[in-house]
Amino acid sequence: MTLLRDISFLLSMFHVIILFLLLFEPRYSWKTTMVISFGSCMAIMAANTLLMIWQGPAIIMRAAFFTCTIPSAIIFLALSRHCGGRFFFLFCLTDTLSFWILQITNFLDRLTGDTYVVMFISRLVLFPLVEWFIWQYLRIPYIELQRNLNKGWWLFAAIGGTYYLLIMVTSIPVGTPMPDRVGLIRIMLVLILMPLTYLTILRSLWRQMVENRTRTEMAVLSTRSQLALENLRIVQESGAALIQARHDMLGNLSVLQSLSWKKDYDGLDRYLALLTRQTEKIVPIKIANHPIVNAILAQGAERAQTSDIDFRCKVTIPETVSILDEDLAAYLINLVRNALEAVELLTRDQEKWVEITIHIRGKYLFIECKNPYSHAPDPDGDSGRYISRKGDGHGYGLWIMEKVARRYQSELYTEAKDGVFLARTALLMPESK
Structure with missing residues (x-):
């Protein structure tokens, strides 16, 4: 046997x-x-x-x-x-x-x-x-x-x-x-305590995760409220700026017409350049159809404007996608913030720009950001992830983006080459939200 x-x-x-x-x-x-x-x-x-x-x-x-x-x-x-x-x-x-x-x-x-x-x-x-x-x-x-x-x-x-x-x-x-009776009792106690201990550990881990999730959900609700208020403020300010621009339109046209009649082409060019600069200061009301994406990009555009950064957006996204709002917000907030912070460190003689591309490719939501940098970021020796030079309390942006990417069966691809930093991912959109 x-x-x-x-x-x-x-x-x-x-x-x-x-x-x-x-x-x-x-x-x-x-x-x-x-x-x-x-x-x-x-x-x-x-x-x-x-x-x-x-x-x-x-x-x-x-x-x-x-x-x-x-x-x-x-x-x-x-x-x-x-x-x-x-x-x-x-x-x-x-x-x-x-x-x-x-x-x-x-x-x-x-x-x-x-x-x-x-x-x-x-x-x-x-x-x-x-x-x-x-x-x-x-x-x-x-x-x-x-x-x-x-x-x-x-x-x-x-x-x-x-x-x-x-x-x-x-x-x-x-x-x-x-073994003898004492030995058997000892063995039986070990056999009984083992599953009880592991069940207690798993229950403790689960409760810890639930508490973390609750805190995260509260933070998400707060972020959503802030984004909604920010979106409303930007819309109101943009609307007011457009009303003012329409109000001044007739006067501007009269000035242009007068300069044209006088054949003052230099003055015409200067006035057109002035009008162009004034128009560029108006933050677009709508960058994207998706409200969360629109609020984050509009907020980024406003910050870029105050820092004289050319904020370019190529966004084609519907009003709803199956990516959770909190994940999309976490990814984009860190993406935009990291790019703007890097560009703000550039000197005055360097070209300042941020280019963000978002669109759908089949079942994937493609998100890409490019921006110039003044100093090449340092890759971490273990993970290969680029790390922040700002010291303790910083450098979590790419980690959060990487975590969101992996949650949607993707990876965060980053590259620092020829003075341009690239961050790209393609999130697999679930069948249902």
Whole structure:
């Protein structure tokens, strides 16, 4: 019957990989990730099988940390999109859960005669049942946690690592005698506390995310109100300027006509140039059909005007898109602010301009911004993202834009070349808002 024991061990190793991948977000395509994952794990399984044949089945529980845990952690860390505490917490969670199932099925087999039949059947049932539960109820919320929470993971990873080592130390390898009553009570307490602890951790993380989301929604509502008021102010000021311009139109036409009759072409040119400058000072009422986009760009145009910056907008966007208003606002506010701040640092003899292009390409919302700069920005050595020279408290703009881009299955492409900084993305618009 040892064949059933060995087969159940190999199947358990496969299920460890499956449990991890259910909650895992790769940095590469799923095809590449699956090939590397299962290819590497097949090699690890082969090495552990040879070790088990050489030293006996009991060696696996004692040596698994070195022969399974560390090699698989290195492989998956290289494949993971999320590094740091998020990765190690997930790794400890899935490995601890797997060893918990192994211990439960091992005890069930001991209680029914130690024939390995119950072990084999119970693992065939319990692993898929747990995987179904994770897929059905835990996968989407957990991935949302990984994407939205950046802090607090290392503490929970340390707790998970401690439980992982604890369950390894207290485990009873196959083929070894059962401990005494005190030892059994100790093992049972560990097995009971493990799921309770992880459920408490996940609940704590979820509450933290909900609180962060609530604060974000309040900030979004405040931003929307400010943008609406700003849009209204710009419309009112632009309307007043247009009324004044219409009021002066007849007088201006009379002056132009008089200069033309006198053949004073130099005076005519000077007067036309004056009228052109006055007209340029009128902020356009409508830059874009989308109200949020219009408010942000109009606000940017007004700031550019006060700094003598040529603010060029090539915008073709409908009144509504399936990108969330808060995400679109967060992206554009930081995009416009970063561009204007960079151009404002230019000297008087340098040409000051910002060019923003927004339009729809198929299922994507294309957003691009170009602007000159005085000093080349510094790329971060780890992420490659350009960082701010302003010191602490600055430099979050590109990070926010990058986060929004990834939320819509895109990347933020940035380039600093020939004195011009380029930021570009194409957000995949969901089917419904």
